[in-house]
Amino acid sequence: MRFVSAEQVAQLAGVSRSAVSRTFTEGASVAPATREKVLKAAEELGYHVNDLARGVLANQSRLVGVVATKPEIGFRAHLTAALTKALIRRGSIPILINTGETEEELLAAQKMLIGHRAEATVILSGSPPASFFELAQRNGQPLVVIGRSEPDADRVLAGNAEASKEAADAFIAAGRHRLAVIGSHSATPSIAERENAFLATAHASGFEVRTAHGRDSDYDSGVIAARALFAEGERPDAIFCANDLLAFGAMDVIRQEFGLSVPENVALIGFDDVPEAAWLSYGLTTFHQDPEAIAARAVTLLDRRQQNPDEPRACERVIPRLVYRNSFPRP
């Protein structure tokens, strides 16, 4: 008896349950007087429409799954926040599936979403197995993938290739010829794409590029990668880091462990433009990505898919913009 049902409201208001239902249904036809009575009774009893029952009827809820591993880290934190905000504003209910790396955890989460008749799933990271896409497709779950070129889903892509090319060209134009790139072993698609595009551009211009990888794509990995680059071999004078966290780690090692200065000895460009990039200690030149813009595109895709379920897969693009700061000043 914790919750009030429409029946009780109807009784108190002296109308039928249908009238109550119609009062709370957008676009239904109720006489203003009846509506008033119902609203008053509802207020008095503390009635709230049972969205679960509504969902049963519609065979769909307003739940939207947001799947991310490590949603607390770096740019992904900002993306997650922007996305949940955009979803709420749209009237959807974001479910944050903070899944570990395990495939089975992910699958369990997906079953939950299907069980709750979620209207869609947005994937921010990780590399879901093929079975994931298959299951989603089979249950008519619209899928939006961010930062990953997945042909079986709508997707939002950052211009990783274009940006990375721009970075390489900028280094070369500034007379930096001992190039390096720091990526990650746990190559998420975006990270790998950035690394590869940088390599390709540099090679096309006839330059060698040293590469280093940390285990992950976080600060510690940047530290390890930079140590590897500077401990032996020819020291680079320009490093492209696949994301900002890697760049912070690298910058700290370069300055504090090797006594070099940035940007005089080594220029750095990062990716994402997380707020830390503007901190006084770093002043990182980096590609700005707007989490709100990306979230907005994702929501657009959701809307479109919902209106037109059988349309071919769409792809939205967002172009990162190079923000010059101290680690590689504007030429």
Next chain:
Amino acid sequence: MRFVSAEQVAQLAGVSRSAVSRTFTEGASVAPATREKVLKAAEELGYHVNDLARGVLANQSRLVGVVATKPEIGFRAHLTAALTKALIRRGSIPILINTGETEEELLAAQKMLIGHRAEATVILSGSPPASFFELAQRNGQPLVVIGRSEPDADRVLAGNAEASKEAADAFIAAGRHRLAVIGSHSATPSIAERENAFLATAHASGFEVRTAHGRDSDYDSGVIAARALFAEGERPDAIFCANDLLAFGAMDVIRQEFGLSVPENVALIGFDDVPEAAWLSYGLTTFHQDPEAIAARAVTLLDRRQQNPDEPRACERVIPRLVYRNSFPRP
């Protein structure tokens, strides 16, 4: 026809719908042979129990609301992530309500949660109005509040007062007598508590404390507060910052704008021990808070409340531990 119903599975398996239902209900009595038939048919059709309908019957869903403003920032990001992970592991479904500051936004979110018969709400931040607690109580929504002393809800508290006292004592014992504290105007309860406890302890020992506040409790506010402290008046030689982000901003200003060194000229202690505190550029001495431990306590409270709805409000405490790094080395 997007989803398969139990009826269809029953038909294919040649049993009644009840048998299907029982197969997917924990602890129901089904013959192994029947169970097999049902599972096979379900697999073939791609059946998933409709959790919405289940929820209608039980008058409760497994949804848990997680309310936070700016869940992408600092310690809160880690707490949010830990909490969602813990909830998922528990079998609950975390809904991330990334609410703006507006009261009405928060209320709308709460209605959503009630409408979906969420089993509980966890509040990570913000200062919900009284009506919020009232509404929750009225609908039997268990409430867990983190880092805020709210008598109308179960709560998880960090030992803000104890820790802040420890900070003041440590500074004084180390011979630092020109104390300062950096807090925030948008005083969330934890921040205010830390600031006040530090002040009280210092005063009790007979020391004056200069105070400075930024607009918020982030990096930029730390920058502004530190500028205010060092631009005029007697310069402090020890600053307690109500969280790590404030400390980073302060440290950068102290070093780079005023050319002072940390910890020789100014010692710093922060709060939270976010990963950035261990970065080479900072090496911040700070109070470690374990997001996983806090999340675990919150889940404990949920479990307890669910088993025993009428128990008096409970309170779990987590004690932060001072981690010594370079900004204030172990004496």
Next chain:
DNA sequence: ACGCGGTCTGCACGGCTGTGCAGGAAATGG
């Protein structure tokens, strides 16, 4: 006064599920 059109309203049904209850089949004991 009467017919007519339009607006509301209530009934009943449909959408899925869990479960008490009674009955049937199988197993077990004598």
Next chain:
DNA sequence: CCATTTCCTGCACAGCCGTGCAGACCGCGT
């Protein structure tokens, strides 16, 4: 081989809600 118990199963109901449909009621024009 029969009686009794045990274990399953199917029926029917309950839990909420939205909505098509038909009927009631009101207002209005003639």
